[in-house]
Amino acid sequence: MDDPRPTEPRLTSLSHGGGCGCKIAPGVLTGLLRGTKMLPVPDELLVGIETSDDAAVYKLNDRQALVATTDFFMPIVDDPRHFGQIAATNAISDVYAMGATPIMALSLVGMPINTLSPETISRILEGGAMACRDAGIPIAGGHTIDSVEAIYGLVALGIIDPDHVKRNAGARPGDLLILGKPLGVGIMSAALKKGALDEAGYARMIGATTRLNSAGPDLARLEAVRAMTDVTGFGLAGHMLEMARGSGCDLVLDWSAVPLLDGVRDLAGAGYVTGASGRNWASYGADVQLGEGVGDVDRAILTDPQTSGGLLVAVAPKAAGEALAIFAEHGFSEAAVIGHAEEGAGQLRLR
Structure with a gap:
């Protein structure tokens, strides 16, 4: 395993809940969303939040619809590349779960800059890029912040025939x-x-x-x-x-x-x-x-x-x-x- 330098903490030690285990519990999430007012839903929005589905689907024309989702979390393993690869694979999965073909991704990166070395953070990003290469898609941009816990994931976009959603x-x-x-x-x-x-x-x-x-x-x-x-x-x-x-x-x-x-x-x-x-x-x-x-x-x-x-x-x-x-x-x-x-x-x- 490609462990971080001995002077650095284990990635999982920086995480109060790793991987999808750090999701807000479904009952709590329901309460948070209750009463949230949304704008009128356009006819082109084929899939929204109504059934807690894996991604949103927006119809572009009779043959194409855009699938959009995001997923990110804290380390589930200590190996930086594996963490990045797992997080990116997990995010892209929501596109596949709608039946769509991924087309590109954006990175979401929150890292404790004063705690982890640039080399470790780079290996996390490299792991995410590996997953995207395996999926045949580019990472076309993203956003970074300095955070207390290490956080990594993607915005993943896909395309699908509306009839196949x-x-x-x-x-x-x-x-x-x-x-x-x-x-x-x-x-x-x-x-x-x-x-x-x-x-x-x-x-x-x-x-x-x-x-x-x-x-x-x-x-x-x-x-x-x-x-x-x-x-x-x-x-x-x-x-x-x-x-x-x-x-x-x-x-x-x-x-x-x-x-x-x-x-x-x-x-x-x-x-x-x-x-x-x-x-x-x-x-x-x-x-x-x-x-x-x-x-x-x-x-x-x-x-x-x-x-x-x-x-x-x-x-x-x-x-x-x-x-x-x-x-x-x-x-x-x-x-x-x-x-x-x-x-x-x-x-x-x-x-």
Whole structure:
């Protein structure tokens, strides 16, 4: 790992909450936004804040719409390049989650200038540039500030045919649910911060968080894909609930089918769980039916904040095989059917 100079603090020591684990809890966020008055929404704004979707979508003409999003956070790892790469990959994911093709990015940079060396900060930016090169897009500008904690992320822009936009709402009863990446990043990050994650575990964590969700545009071209989002800071349960509420149906999760990063269950059982997991449950647990046999470790994984997590797709059963093949073509061999949608009022049920 490319660690900072010995005279510098660990990046994670400058962070009160790393990666998507530093998101404001969904219940708190709802309260903050309640009563906020917005200007009248133009007809061209196809997707705004109404269902807490991954990005805004603005129609330019009959064939093109602009997708715009931003995401930034504090260090989840100590390696500067990896931090930058993870943060940029995570930000670009929201473009893919709408089904769009990224076109460019702007950097958002807040760094403790008197604490971190120019070399360390440059390596963070280099990691972000690596992710953007992998996505085939330029970093066309940005903004920097001197801050107490290290903060890095992107404004990411994409383009899409308006007819292919996939929202986090639109799932229908009978649809199958596919998850593109295994869970457990938050738990691994908690273990890393306490020195309990071995090199093999760290490699698995980096492999998951730096893998671009590039399957999004190909999935969006399938008419049978009804809804799509990515699983990030609110955990699998939180983002499934957003899809359930936006779609006006219940989602049923087959917990035994959910892919996990190797070693995650043991780490969670040993107590390596983020504070964000508990905050997530406190915010939305009332709308989750856990079912028999689901224990504390299961709940911790279910609510675990995923940094740069996988795509969650609702697809008609007839096209599930085709959707899984697209995931495989883009390197997501772990993608799996994890449940289905049923008639209901917007809840999540485990079986």
